[in-house]
Amino acid sequence: MLRVGLTGGIGSGKSTVAGRLAEHGAVLIDADKLAREVVEPDTPGLAAVVEAFGPEVLAADGSLDRPKLAAVVFNSAEQRERLNGIVHPLVGKRTAEMLADAADDAVVIHDVPLLVEKNYAPMYHLVVVVDSDVEERVRRLAETRGMPEADARARIAAQASTEQRRAVADVWLDNSGTPDQVLAQADALWADRLVPFEANVRLHRWSDYGNARLYDYNPEWPLQAARLAARIKLVTGGLRVDHIGSTAVPGLPAKDIIDLQVTVSSLEQADSFAESLTQAGFPVSPENTGDRGKETKRFHHSADPGRLANIHLRAEGSTDWRQALLFRDWLRASEQERASYLELKQGIAKQYASGAIPDDAKDEWFDKALPRAESWAEATGWQP
Structure with a gap:
């Protein structure tokens, strides 16, 4: 099994890459999706959130009112940690169950927004970062989510910086262009690196070392x-x-x-x-x-x-x-x-x-x- 960590800032388009790799046959574990599932109505997770933040974070139908909860936790590091202390263990448990169910020859794509912030990178065989120009990300958030520009910039600023993401990125996919461009990058990543890497890990073999060519010094x-x-x-x-x-x-x-x-x-x-x-x-x-x-x-x-x-x-x-x-x-x-x-x-x-x-x-x-x-x-x- 090959474990691949996938991350990128809000609006970068990492979900586009995740979906493409899933089309190729990868097992996709979406941390954001799991975070929503563990606080659905009638779950222990939602009960814990209500106990911690009060019934005012509930919508009229008894589901979690995410905008109200976001307003409570977004500007408070203490409140965010409180929420994370409830949600993250539940997501971790579900993630472990999905990994256990994956086939021995699976390529598992773990889509984790906070991979950099939580220092998860060493846990994976490979880390893929999807990035995009900040202005492009702001535009996407406004068009696809109706997010005010000030809110979009605040959320981007609250996440890991480009430099922090580059430090952990084994693969850097630039999604500043059109969707077909990043999809082509994802296709090449799957065929040229992920598939042979998985086989090598499973079969306990290493990659071909090629020839004795000398390369100019690479600061990377x-x-x-x-x-x-x-x-x-x-x-x-x-x-x-x-x-x-x-x-x-x-x-x-x-x-x-x-x-x-x-x-x-x-x-x-x-x-x-x-x-x-x-x-x-x-x-x-x-x-x-x-x-x-x-x-x-x-x-x-x-x-x-x-x-x-x-x-x-x-x-x-x-x-x-x-x-x-x-x-x-x-x-x-x-x-x-x-x-x-x-x-x-x-x-x-x-x-x-x-x-x-x-x-x-x-x-x-x-x-x-x-x-x-x-x-x-x-x-x-x-x-x-």
Whole structure:
């Protein structure tokens, strides 16, 4: 099962994307819809809301008068939290029931307006954000919901910012244009990423790593690494996760593969996380557990075809654990050494452009560079 978090600001059109993915066969769990269902007439949820806010929030027919309730809670953080304390546990229970009923090969789209605000992003294999220009969102809210402009702007301002959403977005869908444009994006997302990602998670396999091509440094790499690290921290109980390797060195061209190092107390602890990491989208690579022929780590890959990654689990204080951090920080600090390393990488990429790169292709350079890195560490007082 692939769990996809879908979010976007009010008026962004995420419901359009959710509906399209459901047409393709996704299981849609709409948090807003569930929030309405759990406070329908004669439900325990509605009874709790009336007890908390009084019978004046009821309409004449006994149903919840949503505009009246909104007027009570919208301008009060305390009242909003009070309402959320009633509704969210009920929505969570219903969500868990729907997940349990979903097929093993399902792509589950969880439409969650407050995904960013509630820090839910690490819970999903992938987070999709639908966005639109603010002025376009205001226009839509006025036309489709009859919302006054001032109210529309106030609601937009009360939600997560664009920057906050970008920080958690694995996929960013721009819905500022016509509906057919965002639907085309949704179609491509389904075919090119969600379907193969689900199969990889279910079958415990990783994505094809392609060739040795070097890409110009991408400032998105650290943000992508941070999102992967957050998922790993969630399933490992908060273990230290560091972005290492070439994509962690600003300005250095690299293969488009994120390397992360997870600090464990022992390889036995690393093994204890094998299943949970695999289910989270990082399948174990049991045939490749050693560094230079020695068993000094456990190795996982990413199952996401849209974000290749290597996950190295190494024991704290081990030689390779320390050197991975040392080389990263040393290269960050030295333009000359970055240039030397880039020359090596370019030569390897050219030599093995059409085939697999040998595991020891960089060993000679690293062996010669290690004394220079250690001298830098001693001179600067560097610690891992």
